[in-house]
Amino acid sequence: MRPDARVQAAAECLDRILAGEAAEKALTAWARGARYAGSKDRAAVRDHVYDVLRQKRLCAHLGGGETGRALMLGLIRARGEAPEAFFTGERHAPAVLGAAERAEPAPPPEAGFAELPDWLLPGLEARYGAALAPQLAALRHRAPVFLRVNGRKATREAAIAQLAEDAIVVRPSASSEMALWVETGARAIARSRAFEAGMVELQDLSSQSAMESIPLRKGMKVLDYCAGGGGKTLALAGRVEAEFFAHDINPARMRDLPPRAARAGVAVRCVDTPDLARWAPYDLVLCDVPCSGSGTWRRDPDAKWRFTPERLEALTKEQDRILDAAAPMVAPAGMLAYATCSLLPDENEARITRFCARHPGWHVAFSHQFLLGEAGDGFFVAHLRRDVES
Numbered sequence: 001m002r003p004d005a006r007v008q009a010a011a012e013c014l015d016r017i018l019a020g021e022a023a024e025k026a027l028t029a030w031a032r033g034a035r036y037a038g039s040k041d042r043a044a045v046r047d048h049v050y051d052v053l054r055q056k057r058l059c060a061h062l063g064g065g066e067t068g069r070a071l072m073l074g075l076i077r078a079r080g081e082a083p084e085a086f087f088t089g090e091r092h093a094p095a096v097l098g099a100a101e102r103a104e105p106a107p108p109p110e111a112g113f114a115e116l117p118d119w120l121l122p123g124l125e126a127r128y129g130a131a132l133a134p135q136l137a138a139l140r141h142r143a144p145v146f147l148r149v150n151g152r153k154a155t156r157e158a159a160i161a162q163l164a165e166d167a168i169v170v171r172p173s174a175s176s177e178m179a180l181w182v183e184t185g186a187r188a189i190a191r192s193r194a195f196e197a198g199m200v201e202l203q204d205l206s207s208q209s210a211m212e213s214i215p216l217r218k219g220m221k222v223l224d225y226c227a228g229g230g231g232k233t234l235a236l237a238g239r240v241e242a243e244f245f246a247h248d249i250n251p252a253r254m255r256d257l258p259p260r261a262a263r264a265g266v267a268v269r270c271v272d273t274p275d276l277a278r279w280a281p282y283d284l285v286l287c288d289v290p291c292s293g294s295g296t297w298r299r300d301p302d303a304k305w306r307f308t309p310e311r312l313e314a315l316t317k318e319q320d321r322i323l324d325a326a327a328p329m330v331a332p333a334g335m336l337a338y339a340t341c342s343l344l345p346d347e348n349e350a351r352i353t354r355f356c357a358r359h360p361g362w363h364v365a366f367s368h369q370f371l372l373g374e375a376g377d378g379f380f381v382a383h384l385r386r387d388v389e390s
């Protein structure tokens, strides 16, 4: 496909998204109907769509409206490219620009637009103050790719050398023991020898740092209560030889966990809800709860525009229910760890404060909000422990 035809395809996908279709669905539907599109075309159209969704307000401002066509015009201007090169009127390309579209837009505000729903801003401003602006700026850009080195299989140095053999260039992150920042070759990771041998896994920097904050000891019993695909289980299992249990209310979500654990060389027992009590108590119960995902919205920018106060309320209720269900399974001297990939204080500090209010005898031993930055995503972790009786 020519670059102008890719712009037209992205504009059509954006129209479907603006009409309410999920971004992934719109892209899949387009790709199904576009047999002529190769993998590079599909990747380019996808990049256009996601780049717009990351900064929809800027694109609407520069393009003069909220239609797929206007948003693509705005994106091209935001990239500093010449719109006439894409709005050619050729077959499969967008029509030539009209007079109103050709008019130079007013400069955008110097601080940039807040690229998320307005109702979230007061809470974020109150929580982060001056630290909000850099996070909003980070939200406008693509997220970097990080790998986690599996300490059971390799040192960071050995992983770096093995990745280099597949032309994947990485550098160690200073803020985590095992994280590698991928500089080139990200698309080749899943087929690389280092990945196939279980030396590395894809995982964001902040998730890694949060898991590194949790104290572990050999032989302990660890339950990942909201395990999903098992990313956090494997991050913990990479650090220590212990007994690992994984649970999810929706067991189908753990489908990938057994092969991932086998690749990583660790044993993880997947447990159904009725069987949790059989293995209790656990020295550590991790609740990596369902959340807004606001700390990761630059990876999934479609989600931020769909997020509503009603959804937030439903999530916080579920987060409370999960903590309440998990706490009784923690051994007396054990730890309940709470984690979200969220920036919203309602999902983070407020949840653990409310937990401690509902459960006298528990306290917050540690908590940390990882800010969304040039490197890692936004992430929150808290360690909850029972008070020691004197």
Ligand SMILES: C[S@@+](CC[C@H](N)C(=O)[O-])C[C@H]1O[C@@H](n2cnc3c(N)ncnc32)[C@H](O)[C@@H]1O
Pocket (backbone or CB within 6 Å): 225, 226, 227, 228, 229, 230, 231, 232, 233, 247, 248, 249, 250, 253, 288, 289, 290, 291, 318, 322
């Ligand atoms: C943030 S995701 C977990 C991601 C996962 N820990 C990882 O690192 O890949 C949250 C998970 O919680 C699960 N979940 C939702 N409600 C739950 C509940 N009441 N009890 C247990 N798991 C629940 C969801 O099915 C989802 O897989």
